[in-house]
Amino acid sequence: METLDGDELCFPQLFNISCKKPLQHHADNIFIYILLSCISLLTVTLNLLVIISISHFRQLHTPTNIFLLSLSVSDFLVGLLLMPVQILQNGGCWFFGSFMCEFYNYVSFIITSASVGNMVLISADRYVAICDPLRYPNKVTQGKVIICVFLCWACSVLYNGVMLKEFLKNPDKYNFCYGDCVFLVEYIAQVFDVIFTFLSPITVIIVLYMRVFVVAVSQARAMRSHIAAVSQQGSVSVSARKSERKAATAIGVVVIVFVISFCPYFVPAFAGQVLLFSEEFSFFLIWLFYFNSCLNPIIYAFFYPWFRKCIKHIVTLQILQPDSCDSNIL
Numbered sequence: 044m045e046t047l048d049g050d051e052l053c054f055p056q057l058f059n060i061s062c063k064k065p066l067q068h069h070a071d072n073i074f075i076y077i078l079l080s081c082i083s084l085l086t087v088t089l090n091l092l093v094i095i096s097i098s099h100f101r102q103l104h105t106p107t108n109i110f111l112l113s114l115s116v117s118d119f120l121v122g123l124l125l126m127p128v129q130i131l132q133n134g135g136c137w138f139f140g141s142f143m144c145e146f147y148n149y150v151s152f153i154i155t156s157a158s159v160g161n162m163v164l165i166s167a168d169r170y171v172a173i174c175d176p177l178r179y180p181n182k183v184t185q186g187k188v189i190i191c192v193f194l195c196w197a198c199s200v201l202y203n204g205v206m207l208k209e210f211l212k213n214p215d216k217y218n219f220c221y222g223d224c225v226f227l228v229e230y231i232a233q234v235f236d237v238i239f240t241f242l243s244p245i246t247v248i249i250v251l252y253m254r255v256f257v258v259a260v261s262q263a264r265a266m267r268s269h270i271a272a273v274s275q276q277g278s279v280s281v282s283a284r285k286s287e288r289k290a291a292t293a294i295g296v297v298v299i300v301f302v303i304s305f306c307p308y309f310v311p312a313f314a315g316q317v318l319l320f321s322e323e324f325s326f327f328l329i330w331l332f333y334f335n336s337c338l339n340p341i342i343y344a345f346f347y348p349w350f351r352k353c354i355k356h357i358v359t360l361q362i363l364q365p366d367s368c369d370s371n372i373l
Contacts, residue, residue, distance in 0.1 A: 053136035053222030063224035079130045086122030089340040090115045096353035102372045106188040112282030113192045120154045120338035137224035144224040145214035152203040152345035159244050160195040170251040174258050206232050
């Protein structure tokens with residue numbers, strides 16, 4: 044009868060109940076660890092730069108940037124908390140116990156849901172700013188924005204608490220051995236989560252951004268026609284075309300990246316299957332899902348010229364100088 048060596052078990056001291064380590068190639072593991080660690084570090088660094096920039100410089104204390112700050116906080120937590128745990132779990136064993144398995148999955152759902160909610164809020168903010176610019180200062184104030192951000196996080200906590208109620212009651216229900224962290228979502232909860240977390244947000248974002256794009260193009264054409272009557276038509280035409288292409292590119296990147304990052308994660312739900320987070324394929328889907336947090340600061344921050352100025356101030360330690368918070372960034 045074949046016996047297991049202690050090195051093949053997650054917990055050799057618990058020989059009878061310990062899970063067995065999956066067979067993996069050591070060289071492949073090292074490459075994966077390095078790659079995922081770099082992604083985690085990049086996610087933390089980029090989002091931390093956004094957080095420091097918006098928090099420090101007073102010129103950036105605007106309603107739009109408060110939404111951006113909230114998004115960066117959620118993405119920062121993804122890189123700081125969720126990604127490292129996933130890297131450690133890549134060995135196939137869960138070493139943190141039953142409570143941490145329950146806590147980690149709950150927190151991961153809260154953070155990712157809040158990130159999705161922040162993206163929707165940013166879309167709504169840009170919609171009001173472009174489509175109703177005269178009323179924007181009265182409609183979107185810092186007080187209202189702070190309330191929206193608070194409700195976004197509070198709803199994420201409440202929503203995921205309800206959806207994961209059965210798992211939170213008995214986190215070991217689907218574990219087959221010690222060192223396992225199997226997380227199952229019931230089919231009804233899956234369907235509701237797909238509608239609430241994926242279909243609804245992406246529909247709202249696409250509708251709002253398409254409306255923003257149409258209005259932006261219309262305004263650019265109207266301005267081009269007006270200026271063409273009193274200035275050189277050629278230079279204005281080129282400028283308007285560049286503005287239209289830039290708007291189309293930004294909107295396309297936002298929507299495409301959102302779909303690419305989120306859609307594969309929900310493929311098992313669309314196929315009528317149960318999400319099993321301990322499987323290797325699910326591990327890949329989760330990392331693709333998390334990778335969106337690394338791309339968000341690039342999409343939402345690197346498109347802004349002020350971000351490059353903030354990076355220069357931070358890297359050169361100019362933010363440590365007196366009254367640096369009042370520096371001209373815009």
